[in-house]
Structure formats: structure tokens, C-alpha cells
Amino acid sequence: MQRTLxxxxxFHKEFLxxxxxxxxxxxxxxxxxxxxxCSSTRCKASHTGKLFLSFQTKTTSLQQRLYPGPSLPAQNHxxxxxxxxxxxxxxxxxxxxxxxxxxKVLVVEEAAAGPEVSDNGGLTLRNFCSWQQRFNPxxxxxxxxxxxxxxxxxxxxxxxxxxxxxxxxxxxxxxDRNKSCSVIExxxxxxxxxxxxxxGHVLSMPHDDSKNxxxxxxxxxxxxxxxxxxxxxxxxxxxxxxxxxxxxxxxDGGHGxxxxxxxxxxxxxxxxLPGQRALYSLDQQCQQIFGKDxxxxxxxxxxxxxxxxxxxxxSGEPLCHTKNGSLPWADGTPCxxxxxxxxxxxxxxxxxxxxxxxxxGWGPWSAWGSCSRSCGGGIQFSHRHCDSPRxxxxxxxxxxxxxxxxxxxxxxxxxxxxxxxEQQCEKYNSYNFTDLEGNHLEWVPKYAGVSPRDRxxxxxxxxxRSEFKVFEAKVIDGTLCGPETLSICVHGQCIKAGCDxxxxxxxxxxxxxxxxxxxxxxxxxxxxxxxxxxxxNDIVTIPAGATNIDIKQRSHRGVRHDGNxxxxxxxxxFAISAMEQDILIKGTILKYSGSMTTLERLQSxxxxxxxxxxxxxxxxxxxxxxxxKYTFFIPKDVPFSKQKGKEKKSVNxxxxxxxxxxxxxxxxxxxxxxxxxxxxxxxxxxDMEGQTSSACNRSLKPEDIKPCGDxxxxxxxxxxxxxxxxxxxxxxxxx
Numbered sequence: 001m002q003r004t005l006x007x008x009x010x011f012h013k014e015f016l017x018x019x020x021x022x023x024x025x026x027x028x029x030x031x032x033x034x035x036x037x038c039s040s041t042r043c044k045a046s047h048t049g050k051l052f053l054s055f056q057t058k059t060t061s062l063q064q065r066l067y068p069g070p071s072l073p074a075q076n077h078x079x080x081x082x083x084x085x086x087x088x089x090x091x092x093x094x095x096x097x098x099x100x101x102x103x104k105v106l107v108v109e110e111a112a113a114g115p116e117v118s119d120n121g122g123l124t125l126r127n128f129c130s131w132q133q134r135f136n137p138x139x140x141x142x143x144x145x146x147x148x149x150x151x152x153x154x155x156x157x158x159x160x161x162x163x164x165x166x167x168x169x170x171x172x173x174x175x176d177r178n179k180s181c182s183v184i185e186x187x188x189x190x191x192x193x194x195x196x197x198x199x200g201h202v203l204s205m206p207h208d209d210s211k212n213x214x215x216x217x218x219x220x221x222x223x224x225x226x227x228x229x230x231x232x233x234x235x236x237x238x239x240x241x242x243x244x245x246x247x248x249x250x251x252d253g254g255h256g257x258x259x260x261x262x263x264x265x266x267x268x269x270x271x272x273l274p275g276q277r278a279l280y281s282l283d284q285q286c287q288q289i290f291g292k293d294x295x296x297x298x299x300x301x302x303x304x305x306x307x308x309x310x311x312x313x314x315s316g317e318p319l320c321h322t323k324n325g326s327l328p329w330a331d332g333t334p335c336x337x338x339x340x341x342x343x344x345x346x347x348x349x350x351x352x353x354x355x356x357x358x359x360x361g362w363g364p365w366s367a368w369g370s371c372s373r374s375c376g377g378g379i380q381f382s383h384r385h386c387d388s389p390r391x392x393x394x395x396x397x398x399x400x401x402x403x404x405x406x407x408x409x410x411x412x413x414x415x416x417x418x419x420x421x422e423q424q425c426e427k428y429n430s431y432n433f434t435d436l437e438g439n440h441l442e443w444v445p446k447y448a449g450v451s452p453r454d455r456x457x458x459x460x461x462x463x464x465r466s467e468f469k470v471f472e473a474k475v476i477d478g479t480l481c482g483p484e485t486l487s488i489c490v491h492g493q494c495i496k497a498g499c500d501x502x503x504x505x506x507x508x509x510x511x512x513x514x515x516x517x518x519x520x521x522x523x524x525x526x527x528x529x530x531x532x533x534x535x536x537n538d539i540v541t542i543p544a545g546a547t548n549i550d551i552k553q554r555s556h557r558g559v560r561h562d563g564n565x566x567x568x569x570x571x572x573x574f575a576i577s578a579m580e581q582d583i584l585i586k587g588t589i590l591k592y593s594g595s596m597t598t599l600e601r602l603q604s605x606x607x608x609x610x611x612x613x614x615x616x617x618x619x620x621x622x623x624x625x626x627x628x629k630y631t632f633f634i635p636k637d638v639p640f641s642k643q644k645g646k647e648k649k650s651v652n653x654x655x656x657x658x659x660x661x662x663x664x665x666x667x668x669x670x671x672x673x674x675x676x677x678x679x680x681x682x683x684x685x686x687d688m689e690g691q692t693s694s695a696c697n698r699s700l701k702p703e704d705i706k707p708c709g710d711x712x713x714x715x716x717x718x719x720x721x722x723x724x725x726x727x728x729x730x731x732x733x734x735x
Contacts, residue, residue, distance in 0.1 A: 074107045076270075076279060078152065083269040084192035085199070088225060092360060092390055093237050095244040096251065097397035101266035103146050106135065121157035121168040121183060129181040136177065143264045148180040148202055150195065157185055166230075167194045172204035172250060175258035188288030189274055189330050193233060196225050204250035205243045213242035232328075235343050253492055273332025273352070275341055280330050286311035290321060306333070306341035360391035360398045371408035372477040376420060377501025379477035379490050381405045405490060410501040417586035417609060420479050421445045425460035428471055433462075441465070447482055447582045447589065451707040455481045456489035483582065483589035484605050511633050513547035513607045522547070522633040527642055529628040532618040536567065539614045542632055543640060546608045549590075549632040553600040553616070555624075562624035566600050567615040585609060594702065670708035679708045 079102060086100035108114035115131035117124050132149040139145060157165035169182035182198035184191055206213060207228040208220040221227070223234035226243045250256060274280045282296035290311050297310040297320040304310065309327045310320040328344040329335070335346040342352055363385050371378040382405070386398035418426070425443040433441040446461040446468045456479070458472035474492040478501075481487045481494040486508070488497045498505025499515035509515055512522030525546075529539050542549060555562045570585060583590040586609040593601040602614070616626055634640055671677035683704040685696035 075105050078102075078105055079267065080270055080274050080277070080279070081152070081186075081189070081192040081195055083271075084189065084274065085196040086269060088193075088196045088233075088238050089199075090394060091238050092386065092392075092397055093239040093244065094247065095239075095386070095397070096247055097399060100269075101263050102269065103263055103266065104135070104144055105267075115151070117151075117153055117155045119156060119158040119163065121165045124151075124153075124155070124157070125168045125170070125181060125183045128183055129179055132181060133177065140258065140261065147258050148174055148182070148199070150198070151181070151183045152186040152191065152195075153183065154186055157183075166191075167198040169198040169201040171201050171206065172255065174202050174204070174250075174256055188285065189280065190230075190289075190327070193225070193230060197230070200226050200243060200247075203247050204255070205246045208240045208242055210242075213240070216245070217242050232344070249491070273330070273340070273342075275330035275333030277332075280333070282309070282329065282333060285309060285330055285333075289323060289327070294321075305329075306335050306346045307344040355393040357395040358389055358392040359395040360386040361388045362386060362398050362400065362402070363388040365404070368406070368408075373409055373420070375409050375411055375413040377407055377478050377488060377497070378409045379405050379488075379503075380408045405503075407497075407502045415609075419445065419587040421458070421475060422584070422587060424458055424475060424479070425471070428460065428469075435462075435465075435467075441467075443469075443471075444584050445582075448591075449703065449706060452494070453707075455494055456492045483591070509547075509605075511548055512635065513545075513633075522635050524631060524633055525640060526629070526631040528630070529616060530625055532564070532616055532626050534618055537616045537618060539616055539628055540630055540642065541611055541613045542608060543634055543638050544608055544610050545638055546612075546632045546634045547604075547606065549602070549604040549608065549612075549630075551602040551614055551630040552628065554627045554629075555598050555600075556627070562626075563619040564624065564626040564628075565617045566602060566628075567617050568602070569613040569615060570610060585612070667706075672708075677708050678705055680705050 082100055082102055089098040089100055111117075115124070115128040117127070128149070128151045132151075135144075136149070137145045156163050157168065165185070166187070167182060167184045170179050173179035173181070180202060182195075182202055184194050184198060205226050208222075208224055208226045209228050213220060217240070220240045220242060221234075222229055222231050223237075224240040224243065225233065225238050226240060270277065283294075286294040286296050286309065289309075293313045293315070294311045295314050297312050300310060306329045308322055309329055310322050312318075312320045329341045331340075331342050332352075333341040335341050338349055339346040340349050340352055341347075365382050365384045368380045368382050371380045373379075381403055383403050385402070391397050413420075422445055425445050428443050429441075433443075435441060441462040443460040444463050446459040450457075450459050456475055457470050458475050459468055460471055461468035475489050477488075477490050479489045481489055485494075486497055486499050487494045488501070488503065489495070490503070495503055497503045498507035499509045500507045507516045510517035510519040511524075512519055514521055527540060529537070539551075551566065553564055553566050555564075568583075568590075581592055581594070583592055588604060588606050588609050590602060590604045590612075593599065614630070616628060618626060667679045667681050670679055681704055683702055685693045
């Protein structure tokens with residue numbers, strides 16, 4: 001499989017006063033800027049593939065020079081920076097095969113023609129992200145379509161406390177047309193490291209000193225690309241293991257799928273080291289950083305050759321300047337006799353002679369790891385590494401499957417009345433969350449309103465309330481994706497599984513709730529209610545063990561408020577509101593539409609853990625008689641007798657709204673047959689006469705659009721190896 005980082009576009013803006021001095025700061029103070037608007041999570045096993053970050057050439061007039069120094073065309077400079085960054089991204093420490101390829105370069109020479117740029121880095125990023133969209137063809141197949149855009153500018157950016165900001169980007173926005181952007185302060189060749197750093201953020205990498213990185217890997221030092229403070233890059237290990245992990249999870253999570261197509265006509269990047277090119281003499285390196293009047297200081301000490309660039313004005317000023325305490329000469333700059341600079345040291349030229357590339361090869365698979373669950377269907381993993389041999393001298397990183405997994409501990413859990421997701425939410429009850437009045441909050445799973453792509457995040461809501469939190473970016477592997485599906489979560493992705501808790505299995509629950517059954521162990525119960533008295537009327541008491549419950553109360557044609565409302569009563573006197581929601585009863589979810597819909601509906605797909613009495617509240621029986629229908633299945637050995645609707649007092653009801661209220665239409669079909677789609681419905685405010693009203697509480701307006709779809713598009717599949725194959729375990733996933 002080939003993964004392509006499709007078409008990044010580079011812009012360069014150059015309309016600052018002459019003599020501008022470069023920023024004197026570091027990456028450290030950019031963190032608060034990067035974090036604005038950030039939200040920091042395809043295949044059923046982890047793969048590696050070749051990935052291209054592409055940029056195709058579309059250039060305006062290049063007569064204006066990037067810097068006041070002689071003969072440094074802007075496009076050549078940009079391509080040099082990209083070549084340096086591309087070299088960093090090819091390093092095997094990233095654990096993914098990535099190539100940076102330029103698709104388009106646009107040099108903006110007039111301020112009015114470009115995005116609004118100021119010392120506010122966050123605002124500049126927003127302006128640029130909006131501005132660049134006009135140059136991006138909508139079709140991913142267009143040769144000039146790009147997936148991320150970069151602005152290079154000489155503008156000095158300021159943060160909250162200082163003007164030491166070198167770049168701005170949002171985290172994890174690759175493939176988002178509106179946010180896949182970054183802004184770089186161009187202060188010479190060192191901007192290549194800032195560029196690599198910002199692209200790392202767009203590809204979801206956090207700083208190496210982030211809490212998650214330090215929790216997983218311990219202190220990572222200050223010499224990797226994603227270090228918060230740039231001092232000196234460790235070229236033998238430019239990427240930290242935390243950066244590699246975040247990138248791999250980002251790509252495996254499907255967030256980089258827009259990068260799967262390779263560019264048609266990439267622009268060639270310079271092959272020479274920057275210092276070997278006439279464009280980057282020592283004097284010109286000084287001019288890029290300090291301004292047109294500067295040149296390299298003569299009489300550099302032996303220890304500073306290649307390791308520290310010292311510059312002074314051409315007027316003969318005796319004072320020499322450097323920057324950040326670590327400003328090495330550009331790699332490839334001539335030094336001593338027949339020497340070239342490399343990584344701050346002067347080495348013999350033959351030491352930089354290209355060596356034959358050694359492509360990487362996969363090592364053996366590891367033993368299966370521990371199971372994520374003790375029962376109910378867990379997941380265990382096996383890994384292999386690209387170390388037999390490791391890639392060297394620019395050799396290709398391994399491509400193909402690097403992680404595989406299989407089901408384990410598939411036996412049913414002892415019944416305890418709680419789902420596995422419910423147990424994960426309950427863990428946070430001990431954290432003593434309280435509301436504004438100091439009341440302790442208890443947490444239960446939230447399903448309603450969660451996007452299909454977020455179903456494997458741990459959404460929990462406060463019991464009896466609408467407030468919710470996302471406690472974990474991923475639920476524990478083996479957790480069901482939802483109450484109405486058998487699919488399970490693996491590494492934050494929803495993967496097909498059977499009712500036997502085996503990934504890739506086609507076993508399903510029959511109508512009786514029996515895994516792999518033929519429907520012969522239960523009987524169907526159906527009934528209706530079309531007459532009622534004023535007050536509360538029992539419709540049916542559904543016994544424990546019932547499955548596939550479906551209860552409908554349909555309003556009369558043309559009448560949204562016919563005076564009939566469903567109500568529920570459980571053994572615990574559970575009361576529900578008029579709003580759409582999921583009702584949790586001892587680990588089983590009842591999906592309730594709310595009483596404000598044309599079709600009021602209650603559904604449950606799993607076995608009911610305890611009896612449930614369904615009631616009808618009637619306030620206008622003579623005008624609009626009810627139209628209730630219900631069906632469910634019960635085991636053949638469970639006795640059941642229908643009861644006629646009768647008036648019955650109850651406090652466990654849905655209180656009708658007798659003033660203006662929100663009136664809901666039916667949900668449309670899902671907009672997509674696979675992948676994540678949307679359903680829509682009308683939501684209107686009406687008074688009791690059915691006329692349009694403005695008196696409804698807008699804070700209580702129900703949603704008019706919701707996500708739908710649970711079928712993945714594409715050709716990924718799993719199969720279970722035959723026993724003769726002698727490998728893997730039950731439901732091993734091979735992609």
C-alpha cells in the first residue's frame with residue numbers, strides 16, 4: 001500500500017522593511033499559540049506506507065529577492081528549506097516512510113494580494129488558512145490540489161509574553177481543508193527545522209515535554225524535532241519515540257487518508273547540501289539572519305569553525321553577533337583544507353560521499369501480548385519492527401503490516417447488570433466531580449449525539465443530566481462501539497465483530513437474542529392500543545428477557561400534539577424526560593425518541609434485564625385517540641398475558657408541554673451508505689394551535705442533524721486463518 005501526503009502548498013510573503021533583524025527566540029513560547037482551537041485520534045492493524053507531502057510549482061514573478069543579499073531567488077530558497085526538511089522526514093526514527101514533495105509555490109510580492117499578516121501569530125494563521133483556500137482545487141484528483149499549506153514570512157510573531165514565536169500551527173489538522181495550515185517565520189536556513197516542527201504538529205505530534213509523552217517515555221531531552229525549545233537537532237535520532245507513536249496512531253486512525261494519492265509532477269528538490277551551493281556562502285548566511293549589511297566575521301576561532309556562525313556589519317564594526325547560542329554553519333559549507341561542515345563539525349569531503357542505500361527489512365513477529373479483558377472479548381497484539389536490517393543511508397523504510405491483533409477471552413462475562421463501557425465511566429465517580437450546587441455527579445455512558453467516528457472515545461454524561469465529558473480518547477480495546485452494534489473498538493477504531501466477541505466473525509444475534517441461533521427459542525408478542533381514558537393507561541408490561549423491543553406512538557396526520565404521550569416504569573421507578581435520550585437499565589440501553597416527535601418511539605435490541613411497564617398519558621382521548629403499536633420477542637418458556645389498557649396513577653411519566661414547544665419531523669435517510677453520514681429533520685416552534693411561534697426556549701431546541709453510518713468504506717477486511725495454517729488465534733486480523 002502506498003500512502004501519499006498529497007500536495008502541500010508553500011506560500012512566501014516578503015514585504016517587510018529592509019534591515020529587519022530575525023527573531024531571537026525559540027519554539028518554547030509557541031505552545032499557547034499552537035493550542036488554540038486544537039483537539040488532540042483505519043486499518044484493522046497498523047501498517048506503514050510511503051507518504052508524500054507534496055507541493056506543485058505555480059510561481060509569480062521571481063524578480064524580487066527573498067533577502068537583500070545578492071542572487072537569492074525566493075523559489076530556490078524555499079526549495080532548499082523543503083529539501084532540508086525532507087531529509088529530516090526520511091529518517092527511520094520516524095518509523096514511517098515519508099517524502100516531502102513540492103506541488104505549488106506562490107510568491108506574494110504585494111501586501112494587498114496576500115493574507116493579512118501581523119505579529120499576532122494565531123490571527124495570522126487563521127487569516128492564512130482562510131486566504132489559501134482560493135488556490136486549492138476542490139477535487140482531490142486535480143494535479144494542483146494540496147492537503148496542507150505553509151506560509152513562510154519574515155514577519156516577527158509575538159506570543160503572550162514575548163516576540164520569540166517562530167511558527168504557528170494547529171494540532172492534527174492534516175486533511176482538514178479549513179485548518180491544514182502552518183505559518184513559519186523565515187529567518188534563514190534554520191527555518192527548515194521550524195518547518196519540520198510545524199508539520200509535525202499538523203500531523204498530530206505534540207511537544208516532547210507534553211504530559212502524555214513524559215508519562216509514556218520519560219524525559220526525552222531537547223534535541224529532537226518536537227522539542228519545545230530548539231537548541232540543536234540530534235541528526236542521528238531527529239524524532240523522539242513519542243513523535244513516532246503519535247504519527248503512527250494518527251495515520252492508522254484514518255486521519256491521513258487524504259494523503260493516499262501520489263503527486264503527478266513533483267518539483268525536484270536540490271540534492272546538494274545547502275552550504276555547497278553558491279546561494280549560501282558564509283556572508284549570505286549572515287545576511288539571511290541579520291540583514292543585508294552583515295557579513296561573516298573573519299578570524300573565526302578553531303573551535304567555532306562549523307559550530308558557530310559569527311557575523312558583523314560590513315562597516316568594519318569590531319563587535320561580532322551570533323544567535324541563540326547555537327547557530328552552526330550550514331551543512332556543506334567549505335571549511336579548512338578540503339573539508340565540509342556537517343552537523344556543526346568540519347569533516348573530510350569523502351566522509352560525506354553518498355553511501356549505497358540500505359532498505360529496511362521487517363524483523364520477526366513478537367509473542368502475543370496480554371489480553372485487554374478477562375471476559376467478554378478482549379484484544380491482544382503482536383508487533384514487528386523494521387530492524388532486519390534498519391534503513392541506512394537514505395534507504396526505504398519498511399512497508400506493510402507492523403501490528404496484528406486477535407480476539408481473546410471471548411467467553412461471556414458473569415451478569416452484573418453493567419456494560420463494560422459503563423464500568424469505565426463509573427471509574428470517574430471516585431474523582432468527586434460536583435455541579436455548581438456541590439452535588440456529587442455520577443457518570444454513565446453517553447451514546448446519543450456522538451459522531452460515528454468518535455464512538456470509540458469514552459463519552460460519559462452525568463446521570464440524570466445533559467452535561468457530559470470525554471474522559472478518554474480511546475475506550476479499552478474490546479469495548480462495544482454502541483448499544484445497537486456488535487462491532488468493537490480496537491485502538492480507537494470501530495471494527496466488525498460477531499456476537500461471539502470474535503473480530504471478523506459473522507455470527508449474529510437472532511431475534512431471540514441467541515448468538516448464532518435460528519429464532520426457534522422465542523415467540524413474538526405484538527399488540528396495539530387505540531382507546532384510552534384521561535390519565536395514565538397501562539399499555540403492556542414487558543417481561544425480563546425480552547429482546548428487540550419496538551414501541552411506537554404515531555401522531556394523527558397533520559397533528560403534532562394529539563395529547564398522547566408514552567411513559568415508562570421500571571422496578572426502580574425510573575422516570576424519563578421529554579427529550580431524546582438513551583436510557584440505561586442495568587447495562588441495557590433503551591433508545592427513546594422523546595415525546596416531541598411525530599413518531600414517538602422506544603427501542604431496545606438486547607435482552608431486557610428486568611420487567612418494564614409501558615404507559616400512555618392521555619389528555620385528549622375523545623379528540624385524538626391513541627395509535628400505539630408494540631412488538632417484542634420473549635423466550636417460549638416465559639409466561640405472558642396481555643392486559644387491557646386501564647387508567648392508572650403513576651408519577652413516572654413524561655409531562656406534556658401545554659404551551660409553545662418544539663415540534664419535530666421524522667429523521668431522513670442517512671446521507672451515505674457507508675462511512676460517516678448525516679440525518680436531518682425539521683425542528684419548528686409551534687403553539688397549541690399549530691401556528692409558528694417564537695416562545696420556545698432556544699436552549700432546549702432539539703438537534704436537527706445527527707451523525708449516522710456504521711459501515712466502513714473501502715476494501716479492508718479480516719479473515720480467520722484455517723487451523724492448517726498453524727498461525728494466529730481466533731479471529732486474527734490480517735489486512
